[in-house]
Amino acid sequence: MSENPHELVGAYALGALDPAETAEFEAHLSGCDTCREELASFDVVIDALLEDDEDDAKLPANLAARIAAGVAVTPQVTPPVAAQESSNVVPFLGRPLVRLFAAVAALLAVAGIGVALLSLGTPKDATLAELDRIREAPDATTVALGVGDAELVYSKTLGAFGATGTTPALEAGQTYQLWIVNADGTIDPGPTFPAGDFTAAAPDSLADAVAIAVSVEPQGGSLQPTTDPISAVTL
Amino acid sequence: MDGRHLRAVPDAVTLEDSLLAAGRGDANAFEAVYKATMAQVYRLAERVVRDPSMAEDVAQEALVEAWRKAPEFDPARGSAKAWILTIAHRRAIDRVRREQRQRDQHETEASFAPEPVAPLADTVVDRDYAARQSARVRAAMATLTDKQRSAVELAFYAGRTHTEISADLAVPLGTAKTRIRDALTALRSALTEVDS
Numbered sequence: 305m306s307e308n309p310h311e312l313v314g315a316y317a318l319g320a321l322d323p324a325e326t327a328e329f330e331a332h333l334s335g336c337d338t339c340r341e342e343l344a345s346f347d348v349v350i351d352a353l354l355e356d357d358e359d360d361a362k363l364p365a366n367l368a369a370r371i372a373a374g375v376a377v378t379p380q381v382t383p384p385v386a387a388q389e390s391s392n393v394v395p396f397l398g399r400p401l402v403r404l405f406a407a408v409a410a411l412l413a414v415a416g417i418g419v420a421l422l423s424l425g426t427p428k429d430a431t432l433a434e435l436d437r438i439r440e441a442p443d444a445t446t447v448a449l450g451v452g453d454a455e456l457v458y459s460k461t462l463g464a465f466g467a468t469g470t471t472p473a474l475e476a477g478q479t480y481q482l483w484i485v486n487a488d489g490t491i492d493p494g495p496t497f498p499a500g501d502f503t504a505a506a507p508d509s510l511a512d513a514v515a516i517a518v519s520v521e522p523q524g525g526s527l528q529p530t531t532d533p534i535s536a537v538t539l
Numbered sequence: 540m541d542g543r544h545l546r547a548v549p550d551a552v553t554l555e556d557s558l559l560a561a562g563r564g565d566a567n568a569f570e571a572v573y574k575a576t577m578a579q580v581y582r583l584a585e586r587v588v589r590d591p592s593m594a595e596d597v598a599q600e601a602l603v604e605a606w607r608k609a610p611e612f613d614p615a616r617g618s619a620k621a622w623i624l625t626i627a628h629r630r631a632i633d634r635v636r637r638e639q640r641q642r643d644q645h646e647t648e649a650s651f652a653p654e655p656v657a658p659l660a661d662t663v664v665d666r667d668y669a670a671r672q673s674a675r676v677r678a679a680m681a682t683l684t685d686k687q688r689s690a691v692e693l694a695f696y697a698g699r700t701h702t703e704i705s706a707d708l709a710v711p712l713g714t715a716k717t718r719i720r721d722a723l724t725a726l727r728s729a730l731t732e733v734d735s
Binding site: 311313315317318347367368370372374376381507508 | 562582585595629675679691695702713716727730
C-alpha cells in the first residue's frame with residue numbers, strides 16, 4: 305500500500321483504516337517497535353476521546369435486560385494460551401472435540417437432522433426478539449435443524465443464530481445442546497434447550513463458524529461435547 | 540450457569556476485579572460490569588451511530604461481546620472501562636460503515652433518480668462534534684488546527700476511513716494520513732499537560 309507504513313499509525317489508532325489496510329498495518333506493527341511504541345503513546349488520546357461528561361439520563365429502559373439475555377445465551381471465548389495453562393480454565397480442545405468433529409463430518413455426509421435451541425434462564429421475550437432480529441437480517445437463512453421439527457435460522461452478517469420448534473423426549477437429567485463448529489476445528493458451546501417446545505438464540509456467536517451441531521448432554525449443558533452429535537448443519 | 544455466592548459487591552471491588560471474575564465465567568460479576576458501564580457505552584454508541592434504537596443494539600451487542608471476550612481481558616494493557624469502550628466504539632464504527640455501504644448501494648441503484656442526494660460528506664463534515672466531548676477533550680481539541688480537528692473527528696466519531704477523509708476534506712491521501720498522525724501527537728501533548 306504505502307511505501308512508508310509508519311505514516312498509518314495515527315489512522316490505525318483511530319480505527320480509520322479499511323479491513324485490508326488494517327491487516328497490512330498489523331503485519332507491519334508486529335515487526336516494528338517504533339510503531340508499537342507510538343501506538344501505545346496514543347492510548348491516552350483514544351481513552352480521552354471515548355469519554356464524555358454526560359450523566360446517565362438517556363439510558364434506554366430495557367437495555368440491562370437485553371444485555372442480561374444476551375449474556376445468558378452467549379458462551380465465552382477460549383482464554384489465551386497462557387491462561388489455559390493455569391488451573392481454572394477448561395480448554396475446549398481435546399479428544400472429545402476431535403471425535404465430535406469426525407462425527408460431524410460423517411453426519412454431514414448423510415443428511416440433515418433437526419435441532420432446536422433454548423436459552424436457559426432467558427426471558428422468552430428476549431429470545432423471541434433476538435430470533436426476530438435474525439430473521440429480519442437481509443441474509444437470514446432458515447434450514448431444518450434435524451431434531452424433531454425444529455428450524456435453525458442464522459445470519460452471517462449478524463453473526464447470530466437461533467432455533468425454534470418441537471423436539472423428541474429425552475431421558476430425565478438430559479438436555480439438548482447446540483455447538484458452534486469453527487473453521488479452525490475448535491468447538492464453542494452454544495445454548496442448551498429441553499425436549500418439547502423450545503426457542504433458543506445465540507447472538508454474536510458465528511464469527512468463525514462453519515457448522516452448528518446438536519448433542520444430548522447432562523442437564524445444565526457441557527463446556528465440551530460429551531456425546532456424539534445427533535445432528536449437524538453446515539452454514 | 541451455576542449459582543454464585545457473591546451477592547453484594549463490596550465497594551473495594553474494582554471494575555477490573557469484576558471483569559476478571561467475569562472472565563472466569565462469573566455472570567454475576569459481569570452484571571456489576573455492565574451496570575456500571577452501559578450508560579456510557581450507550582452514549583458512545585449513540586454519538587457515533589446517531590440513532591437511539593441503533594445505538595441500543597450496538598450497546599447491547601458490545602456488552603455481550605465484552606462478556607464473550609472477558610477471558611481475554613488483561614488489566615496490564617489498560618483499564619476495564621477503556622477495554623469495554625473500545626469494543627463499543629469498534630462495533631459502532633462497523634455499524635456506521637455497514638449503513639453507509641447500504642446507502643451507497645441504494646444510491647447506485649437509484650442513480651437515474653431525478654433528485655440528487657446530498658453527499659454524506661456534507662453532513663458528517665458539518666456536524667458539531669465538540670458539543671458532546673468532555674471538557675478536557677474540548678480543551679485539547681482547541682489546540683489543533685481546524686483541519687486536524689476535522690480529520691480526527693471524522694475518523695473517530697463518523698467512522699470515516701483515512702481514504703474517505705482525504706475525499707471529505709479534499710486533500711491528498713498522504714496529507715490526510717499526516718494530518719491525523721500530527722493531530723494525535725498534538726492531542727497527546729495537550730492531554731498529558733492537562734493531566735499533570
